[in-house]
Amino acid sequence: MRRPVIAGNWKLNNNIEATKEFLLQLKDKIKDAEVDAVICPTYTSLSTAIELLKDTDVKVGAQNMHWTTSGAYTGEISGEMLKELGVEYVIIGHSERRQYFAETDETVNKKVLKALSLDLIPIVCVGESLEEREKGLQEDIVTNQVRLALEGVTKDQISKVIIAYEPIWAIGTGKTASSEQAEEVCKWIRETVEKLYTSQESEAIRIQYGGSVNKSNVKELMGMPNIDGALVGGASLKMDFVDLIKY
Numbered sequence: 001m002r003r004p005v006i007a008g009n010w011k012l013n014n015n016i017e018a019t020k021e022f023l024l025q026l027k028d029k030i031k032d033a034e035v036d037a038v039i040c041p042t043y044t045s046l047s048t049a050i051e052l053l054k055d056t057d058v059k060v061g062a063q064n065m066h067w068t069t070s071g072a073y074t075g076e077i078s079g080e081m082l083k084e085l086g087v088e089y090v091i092i093g094h095s096e097r098r099q100y101f102a103e104t105d106e107t108v109n110k111k112v113l114k115a116l117s118l119d120l121i122p123i124v125c126v127g128e129s130l131e132e133r134e135k136g137l138q139e140d141i142v143t144n145q146v147r148l149a150l151e152g153v154t155k156d157q158i159s160k161v162i163i164a165y166e167p168i169w170a171i172g173t174g175k176t177a178s179s180e181q182a183e184e185v186c187k188w189i190r191e192t193v194e195k196l197y198t199s200q201e202s203e204a205i206r207i208q209y210g211g212s213v214n215k216s217n218v219k220e221l222m223g224m225p226n227i228d229g230a231l232v233g234g235a236s237l238k239m240d241f242v243d244l245i246k247y
């Protein structure tokens, strides 16, 4: 049985003060969650989040990292620096990073390999644009992104990876993929993992859906056989996140 993983991607929201206020409230409401719950705040709020959540089951993730340890990379943060803080998860290749910050399948792959080498759990984001879906290209686009992201990931490492299917047209738009649409792509992702490894690895890997997940659609999405969690943007900024964790 795969344990569901619900992660909140706060994107560029919540300063330290707002992080404190939110997590102090959240903390009391999330005891005995039956899922792995993760909050991914901005870099500047990571320490605050780790400190506040240290006696809870909620883990903390970063939203990005660089693939080298140190060097002349102005503005970047390394995986080692995240580890030093106590971060356990890291989102890699979010579509907003691919779109606005020139993230490519190649840099995604480098980051995934680096995260795994440090024992950080990578949440690898894949997903097609509206234009690509309208042309019926979603299977090719997504399976290709998965293949490239996992290049060089060993059989022993693959079960630590989480893949998040986030169709770009469903992010922040209020337009969720139907649970059938989400399931179809998550199934293709699992089949791709099976082709790259074996059925044992594909059965073990956790695949999330992301894109306008909220408390009214989470249960149905999570009921689909190949969906093992959610990567949540907007709804993770509200106390509704508690309902998502306890769907």
Ligand SMILES: O=C(CO)COP(=O)(O)O
Residues within 6 Å of the ligand: 009, 094, 166, 170, 171, 172, 173, 174, 210, 211, 212, 213, 231, 232, 233, 234, 235
């Ligand atoms: O991008 C997302 C999570 O990474 C999804 O964002 P929304 O839940 O706001 O659509």
